[in-house]
Amino acid sequence: MRVVIVHPEMGIYLGSCFGLGFFSLLDCAGQTAACTFEDECDARACVSSRSENGDPDAYGYVPVAAKAWAEIMDLEAAGLGEFTGPMKDEALRAMQPAGHS
Numbered sequence: 612m613r614v615v616i617v618h619p620e621m622g623i624y625l626g627s628c629f630g631l632g633f634f635s636l637l638d639c640a641g642q643t644a645a646c647t648f649e650d651e652c653d654a655r656a657c658v659s660s661r662s663e664n665g666d667p668d669a670y671g672y673v674p675v676a677a678k679a680w681a682e683i684m685d686l687e688a689a690g691l692g693e694f695t696g697p698m699k700d701e702a703l704r705a706m707q708p709a710g711h712s
Contacts, residue, residue, distance in 0.1 A: 612674040613648060613649065613674070613678065614648045614650055614651050615645050615648070615672075615673050615675050615681055615686065615689070615691070616648070616657065616658060616671075616672060617671040617673055618634060618671075620636070621635075622634045622635035622637065622694040623686060623691060623694045624646070625640070625642040625645045626642065626645070626646040635694045635698050639697050639701045641701055641705075642698065643682070643702040643705070644682050645681045646679070646681075647675060647678070647681050654670075655667040655672070658670055673689050675688075675689040676688065676689070683698050686698075
């Protein structure tokens with residue numbers, strides 16, 4: 612089992628780019644999967660390294676049956692369905708034929 616980071620207001624931590632963290636309820640940035648961590652200790656170290664919102668105790672750490680990336684179905688199976696809505700929207704948007712909105 613791997614671990615994902617969850618914040619009650621920001622949602623599931625999806626990953627970061629150029630120092631910006633992306634969360635499922637704030638800005639999915641086109642992501643339909645969340646990065647995972649080896650264990651809670653590894654996930655807490657990631658949170659601690661953040662310059663903003665870096666208090667590890669402000670987050671939850673949820674085990675998921677996934678590898679390096681947890682897909683929407685993995686996250687929902689772990690009980691995180693309340694945080695996956697925007698990710699589902701991204702997945703549906705990606706499935707639309709070009710030129711349709």
